[in-house]
Structures are given as structure tokens and as C-alpha cells.
Amino acid sequence: MSQVHRQLAAATAHVESVHIGPHGTVPFLLVGTEIPAKESLAIHMLEAPAETVLHPSPGEPPVDLNLRLEDRNELAEVHLARERNGERTAPGFQVRPESFTWFSIVLARAEAATLMAFTGGGKPTAQYLTNEQGKRHFRHDNQAGTGSVRDARHRIDGIDFVGTDHVFRLNGKRVEAFSGLAEDLYTHLHHGRVSDYRAGAHALRAQWPATHTAKGWGPVSIRPDGSVMAIRLLRH
Incomplete structure (x- = not known):
């Protein structure tokens, strides 16, 4: 069982390095299987319920999926919750709300x-x-x-x-x-x-x-x- 726990922990680190919207708002479900020596097949699940909806900011026109994309160079950082001394960041990848329109086009294309x-x-x-x-x-x-x-x-x-x-x-x-x-x-x-x-x-x-x-x-x-x-x- 300890091996499955280590696998889930490693997978969580990978999943949580990518964020769409504010930090911690992307749901995910991780599954690990185990075949014990004396028991039936065991399935371990790790869930983080949340909700992120890709939609343009209020007042923006509908997304034009026919637009050709250009490469973007985004900083590889995730913006965490604000603290008294300012905003804290961590290594990772994040699509912030102001980039939702661009990211919707990326996914569609x-x-x-x-x-x-x-x-x-x-x-x-x-x-x-x-x-x-x-x-x-x-x-x-x-x-x-x-x-x-x-x-x-x-x-x-x-x-x-x-x-x-x-x-x-x-x-x-x-x-x-x-x-x-x-x-x-x-x-x-x-x-x-x-x-x-x-x-x-x-x-x-x-x-x-x-x-x-x-x-x-x-x-x-x-x-x-x-x-x-x-x-x-x-x-x-």
C-alpha cells in the first residue's frame, strides 16, 4: 500500500503543477490499483472537487475559433493566495482568467x-x-x-x-x-x-x-x- 500512496503523491505533484484559473480551482481524480497477495484487487482514489469554467470575461465578444494562433511565452509560475506582504508564486503553469479566450482557441484548434x-x-x-x-x-x-x-x-x-x-x-x-x-x-x-x-x-x-x-x-x-x-x- 505504501507504494500506491507514493505513486498517488507523485501524480498529485504533477497534476497540481498545472492550473486553469485561480490556484486550486481545477478538479482532478487520480486512481491507483493494487493487487494484494492475499486479498482482492484494491483501487485507491484521490479526488479534489472544484470547478473551472472557460468563458470570456464579461463584455468580451464570443470566441472566434477560426483565428490562427501565435506562440506565447508565459512565465512558468502559479499565483497563490495573496498574503499581507504581497502575492506569492510557485513553480508551475497557470492559465489566468485574462487568457481564457486564448486558451479556448488553443483547445479547439x-x-x-x-x-x-x-x-x-x-x-x-x-x-x-x-x-x-x-x-x-x-x-x-x-x-x-x-x-x-x-x-x-x-x-x-x-x-x-x-x-x-x-x-x-x-x-x-x-x-x-x-x-x-x-x-x-x-x-x-x-x-x-x-x-x-x-x-x-x-x-x-x-x-x-x-x-x-x-x-x-x-x-x-x-x-x-x-x-x-x-x-x-x-x-x-
């Missing part, structure tokens, strides 16, 4: 970059990243080991998806894996329309099929963000 990379990477991914986030790795519209990028289209459960397929061998059998995004949502992100993508994904959130297989495929996973992963065996 990081999600867009993830989805574009999932469909095949390349230039559509690079448009959402700053240099510090690794933009240079996606400037060329190709992937190592494949000559096809985002040239695969499949209709799964009545939905048209755009993405990339990969063929490989698994235990001697040829397997195709397709990763993509619903075509309309993909078009929005391909052209840099993050706000339109999020509005479209939100409107469709209750319409995605809940099945785990589809005709002509084996396992299929369609997520609320409009992404799909589908796998099937190929004939020799």
Missing part, C-alpha cells in the same frame, strides 16, 4: 489538429498548430510508409466518411483499417472552419449510430466528434 491527423495528417493538420506544437512535422502532405493520404472514402451505416486506409498483416491475414471523419465535418476542418465544425458536430451528436459493426466491415467505432475507425479482413 488542438482538437481540430487531432482530427485532421486522424484522417491522414499533412497540411490540413499544420494549419491548426503553432511552431511550438510541432507544425513543421505536418507541413508536407504525406505520411511515411504510405502513398495515399485522405484519398479513401467509405459509406458506413449510411454516412459518408473521408479518411485514410492502411493495409497490414495480422497473424498472416491481410487487414484493412480505415480512419476518417464524416465528410461534411471534414470539409469544414479542411478549410479552417472550426466554429462551423463544432456547431455541426454538436447538432449531430444524438444521430450517430450506436452499433459496433457495419455491413462489409468488422469492428466499427463512430465517435460523437464524427470520427470513425473501421476494420475488416481482406481476401488474399
Whole structure:
């Protein structure tokens, strides 16, 4: 048990080095598992309830998620509670309320970059990243080991998806894996329309099929963000 406690303590130090909003207002839940020699599996949980809501300051216009980001150099410090002799700081990272608008754009565009990379990477991914986030790795519209990028289209459960397929061998059998995004949502992100993508994904959130297989495929996973992963065996 002492080992689990040490692990939770170390994890807490990492978690508490990042703050969004005032110090101590970000909730977190840490879980550690233990397999005792003579008992059943034990799960240890450490929770810090709190609430931080990302929203613009009063009077600010709605966040424009289509804005291109520039790298920022923020001081690596966390502002603690004020004391009589002034404000105290500690090493760490903090997004203060005056930076909430910027950070909301960071999160939205990081999600867009993830989805574009999932469909095949390349230039559509690079448009959402700053240099510090690794933009240079996606400037060329190709992937190592494949000559096809985002040239695969499949209709799964009545939905048209755009993405990339990969063929490989698994235990001697040829397997195709397709990763993509619903075509309309993909078009929005391909052209840099993050706000339109999020509005479209939100409107469709209750319409995605809940099945785990589809005709002509084996396992299929369609997520609320409009992404799909589908796998099937190929004939020799």
C-alpha cells in the first residue's frame, strides 16, 4: 500500500503543477490499483472537487475559433493566495482568467489538429498548430510508409466518411483499417472552419449510430466528434 500512496503523491505533484484559473480551482481524480497477495484487487482514489469554467470575461465578444494562433511565452509560475506582504508564486503553469479566450482557441484548434491527423495528417493538420506544437512535422502532405493520404472514402451505416486506409498483416491475414471523419465535418476542418465544425458536430451528436459493426466491415467505432475507425479482413 505504501507504494500506491507514493505513486498517488507523485501524480498529485504533477497534476497540481498545472492550473486553469485561480490556484486550486481545477478538479482532478487520480486512481491507483493494487493487487494484494492475499486479498482482492484494491483501487485507491484521490479526488479534489472544484470547478473551472472557460468563458470570456464579461463584455468580451464570443470566441472566434477560426483565428490562427501565435506562440506565447508565459512565465512558468502559479499565483497563490495573496498574503499581507504581497502575492506569492510557485513553480508551475497557470492559465489566468485574462487568457481564457486564448486558451479556448488553443483547445479547439488542438482538437481540430487531432482530427485532421486522424484522417491522414499533412497540411490540413499544420494549419491548426503553432511552431511550438510541432507544425513543421505536418507541413508536407504525406505520411511515411504510405502513398495515399485522405484519398479513401467509405459509406458506413449510411454516412459518408473521408479518411485514410492502411493495409497490414495480422497473424498472416491481410487487414484493412480505415480512419476518417464524416465528410461534411471534414470539409469544414479542411478549410479552417472550426466554429462551423463544432456547431455541426454538436447538432449531430444524438444521430450517430450506436452499433459496433457495419455491413462489409468488422469492428466499427463512430465517435460523437464524427470520427470513425473501421476494420475488416481482406481476401488474399
